Amino acid sequence: MTDKLARIRADLPAVERIAFLNTGTCGPLPARAAAAMAAVTGQEYSEGRASTKRFQQMRLDGQAVRALFGELLHVAPETIAVTGHTTEGMNIVSYGFNWQPGDEVVTTTLEHEAGLFPLYFIARRYGITIRYADIGLGEDPLPAIEAAFTPRTRLVSVSHVSYSSGVCLPLAEIVTAAHARGVPVLADGAQAAGVFDLDLAGLGVDFYALPGQKWLCGPEGTGALYVSPARWDTLEPTYAGFTAVAEQDWRGGYTLAPGALRYESGTKYPATMAGLRASLDWFLHDVGPEWAYARIASLSARARRMLEGLAGVRILTPASRQASLINFLPVGWSPARMAGLVDALTERGFIIRSIPHVPYCVRVSCGFYNTEAEIDGLGTALADLLAAGPEAIAIPEWAAAYGLSDEPVW
Ligand SMILES: Cc1ncc(COP(=O)(O)O)c(C=O)c1O
Known part of the structure; x- marks a missing residue:
């Protein structure tokens, strides 16, 4: 990790608690x-x-x-x-x-x-x-x-x-x-x-x-x-x-x-x-926009490569038009199991999110403060959970409130 990244991360105490890969919802708050x-x-x-x-x-x-x-x-x-x-x-x-x-x-x-x-x-x-x-x-x-x-x-x-x-x-x-x-x-x-x-x-x-x-x-x-x-x-x-x-x-x-x-x-x-x-x-x-933009682009490219390497994953975000978000799904998984996948990842220390309506998918978003190791770690955790299959994933209680079905959409 570069000195600059270490300094930026020290300004964001929340990022040390968990791999925060959901900036598309909310970024961490600087001290x-x-x-x-x-x-x-x-x-x-x-x-x-x-x-x-x-x-x-x-x-x-x-x-x-x-x-x-x-x-x-x-x-x-x-x-x-x-x-x-x-x-x-x-x-x-x-x-x-x-x-x-x-x-x-x-x-x-x-x-x-x-x-x-x-x-x-x-x-x-x-x-x-x-x-x-x-x-x-x-x-x-x-x-x-x-x-x-x-x-x-x-x-x-x-x-x-x-x-x-x-x-x-x-x-x-x-x-x-x-x-x-x-x-x-x-x-x-x-x-x-x-x-x-x-x-x-x-x-x-x-x-x-x-x-x-x-x-x-x-x-x-x-x-x-x-x-x-x-x-x-x-x-x-x-x-x-x-x-x-x-x-x-x-x-x-x-x-x-x-x-x-x-x-x-x-x-x-x-x-x-x-x-x-x-x-x-x-x-x-302090952060500097140019530095932040370059890091987001390179971490997002790494995340895409990681997802491309996972069997059974379909990436929805068009490769030539990718920016902040990468939306993807494990083919054959229902919306309810995708919601469960997000919860299972949280337990393993990675925060991403699911999109609980059309086009029903999961989404990762890299911030400038993330590390390469976090992306790679997400890849390992995802590979593990995908290998175990959707039946091994508990459907979260809140899935019912969103009307998420257990029938695969893709
Ligand atoms: C494309 C898009 N528009 C609007 C919003 C809502 O943002 P805000 O809460 O700032 O209104 C979001 C947030 O999730 C979003 O992704």
Whole structure:
């Protein structure tokens, strides 16, 4: 292990307890973020929560967080709204248009609830049509996406990296195809932000929603939404509070806050803001994004090779479009046994996850802090469990709550 990796891992106490190969759900928390949050909650408890000094600190943390997200995404801080999660960003954009009955949105068959459910609800409320581009596992997604456009298309809403197949969609090409038809693009960056370099201005994407808690190792309940300056005038704020308006006269006269700040509202939890600021600062200035991206890519390639070497394993993530996630399954195993496999691996010291719905699989995601030995160890544990077969795996109690059947799907 290099000195740098040892130092980074020492900043993340949780990674010493277990091989944490599920960053796609949540990254580990750096010590300094935990300390920043503890300092705020301690102060709240002992000094109270209503001082001007504290309010100013919240404002400064918000400004710093916008600037840090801007640095990560190579865009100006004014283009960033701080949100509570990716889902909030997807909602802000999906609800932000003056929809007319018959308008259409293009999305894909590999989306997360975060992007999909706002579309269901705007469809129900405004009578719009959702066109699902059937992109299979995502090997060659562009033709199906292009075929879904009609003259009524008003928005494209897609994941940058699909959480269920692991495919990294060609966002720049999707943006080019959409813009050629005058249509803006909303991307869900939950599985992309902190994984590879994101030059949002270069990509030309109009809206980009991302979380704090996954690859960026921030606290839960944090995220950001990028809104391109070209769209500030057309994307309406759907809910508003004191941050959304710059000046007003109490009688309906107002000017909107400059830039993406207009999409924020209300008081955020100061402890999570302080923690997010510390995590982003640590990721950008201690870990170093280039180093992190290179490590994630090389560990993911190693994990793929490991899985390719296991008999009976089918990898769903297209090889040429792999980024943060590798989705796979032991052929002939039921969804319930795959859930049990994840629990059996946890007992052996490895955390991964199962996807308990279509396409029913298991998923490994490597963080920059993982070691090569952890990947190899996962391979040995998996080989052992697969050799014993699905009958040797107990079905977890919670499988019933998800309606997971014991019939193989693949
Ligand atoms: C593609 C994708 N979008 C959205 C989410 C939800 O993220 P958040 O909890 O930040 O809303 C996830 C998380 O698992 C995800 O994988």
